[in-house]
Amino acid sequence: DSGVTQTPKHLITATGQRVTLRCSPRSGDLSVYWYQQSLDQGLQFLIQYYNGEERAKGNILERFSAQQFPDLHSELNLSSLELGDSALYFCASSVGTVGDEQFFGPGTRLTVL
């Protein structure tokens, strides 16, 4: 158990819909990262927050957005869903220092029908 929790575990929805994925980091970790794992693209970095502020953006679509709240949990919002958004979405957390270890949650499996 990494100490990072993600909800829900599975999500099935239809094209055009909007969903919210939730992540609670390990106690004491200030950085939260979101990654997408798909068969064709592999594991890709989406976005990072540090202590409530956006720190870095990767290959995140404009239809996707995220935020980190004062209690440090984070939410990833996916809207106008397409079939190609079906993937495993991982959240990771770290203390926040450069080069430190990231601890990954169990992931949310999103299926768009």
Add this chain to the structure above:
Amino acid sequence: GDSVTQMEGPVTLSEEAFLTINCTYTATGYPSLFWYVQYPGEGLQLLLKATKADDKGSNKGFEATYRKETTSFHLEKGSVQVSDSAVYFCALSDPLGATGANSKLTFGKGITLSVRP
């Protein structure tokens, strides 16, 4: 930009065989290097890491040495077990890359290892 290249898979070995999984990288600055493992149905777990040239990371019988001259971080294990069957990802974190002072991980495509009894 940063990139990680892993050897093509999948790899199937018999128990107690020697394992090598190749990994090379391209980075702007002086990256930290990682191997993560993903067991079926689970999230990623850090297997080992190295933060500077010539460092050797080791854990659970696995080893990898940070080779700056060959930009490589190959994973090795002398004797694999059935329980090592998983997907292995090589990754780097480059704090001095184009995106500035952050710790995002850039992953290779991953390789599936299956170990037969």
